[in-house]
Amino acid sequence: MKIKRYKRVNKYLQFFRTNYGFHAPYQVLIDGTFCQRALKNKVNIKEQLPKYMGDEVKMFTTVCVINETQNIGRSVYGAFLIVKQFDVRKCGHAKNPLKAAECIRSMVGEENADHYIVATSDLILTQQLRKIPGCPLMYLKMNTLNLEPPSKASVEGGHEIKRKQVGSDEVEIERLKELKKEILGPQETDIRKKKRKGPKGPNPLSCKKKKKKAEVNQKPDDKAKEDEEKRRRKRNRKKLSKNGKIVQKVIDSLSLEKSQES
Ligand SMILES: [Zn+2]
Known part of the structure; x- marks a missing residue:
């Protein structure tokens, strides 16, 4: 076959x-x-x-x-x-x-x-x-x-049977819950709520990395000041190098004049 x-x-x-x-x-x-x-x-x-x-x-x-x-x-x-x-x-x-x-x-x-x-x-x-x-x-x-x-009738009939089964299961679960409350009292059933294992909070592996504490704690004003300071230093460094070049040029031209005079 x-x-x-x-x-x-x-x-x-x-x-x-x-x-x-x-x-x-x-x-x-x-x-x-x-x-x-x-x-x-x-x-x-x-x-x-x-x-x-x-x-x-x-x-x-x-x-x-x-x-x-x-x-x-x-x-x-x-x-x-x-x-x-x-x-x-x-x-x-x-x-x-x-x-x-x-x-x-x-x-x-x-x-x-x-x-x-x-x-x-x-x-x-x-x-x-x-x-x-x-x-x-x-x-x-x-x-x-x-x-x-x-056949179509069998398929539809089958769905009907499943629906009934599911329905009866739900009813049965509800009935059991009621019975449990009656026997144990409402508090007992509440205490037996699922306990979470392990530390509280979300899974650290699935979270974004935290920002550094210093950055987080810094006030916005302080941070702006610091940034301004950084920019100033950079500017100065550039200026200095530019000035240095000008000074060198002056020295060069002076020495050239001297050598021409002699
Ligand atoms: Zn017969």
Whole structure:
């Protein structure tokens, strides 16, 4: 089996496990149309189904399905031989058998409480079961078994279940808090507030470096004065060097004159 196909079925099963409480051994409810197609495409259901699901599988059918397949006659005799191999799940219609599709619909009911995975090639039945939240459907495409992606109803139903679970959890937590207050008294519960470990204040590693104390403590006036002083000294240094150059020039010119005179 291709890895992609295996991953896909796993994902879908995971969805039904999480949202609708499905679990192994999975219960697959099989009808005559599925057996007929399997026969046509040479698929051995009993052998292939557990391999595809990657887990333990129980395969069922109903009296109504067997009856209908048998009554159709010779054209589906092969399918009849296959379908009657599976365990028969009591459907309650033994005395007054229903049409196979009706029987399966009644087995699934409004919410598929027994966690059936329905394996069928009946398109009308498939469409009807897609409307039931939490009803996985299995079909045959050529010679491969496939689990349908969760239907819209299943997805929406799953969200609803999660919302309810979350809601009930919150209510439960609130109730426990109330109970704690009742037993311990309000002060006790306050004292038990989380204690912070380590020194107070923000993490020093995540903070900017502090400015030097001297700079911080200096008054703005003092700082301005100091800056002015620095600028003055710089100016003087420049002036001095400039003056020095002028003096040197004068000395040079004087010495030149002297040498000319002599
Ligand atoms: Zn039945």
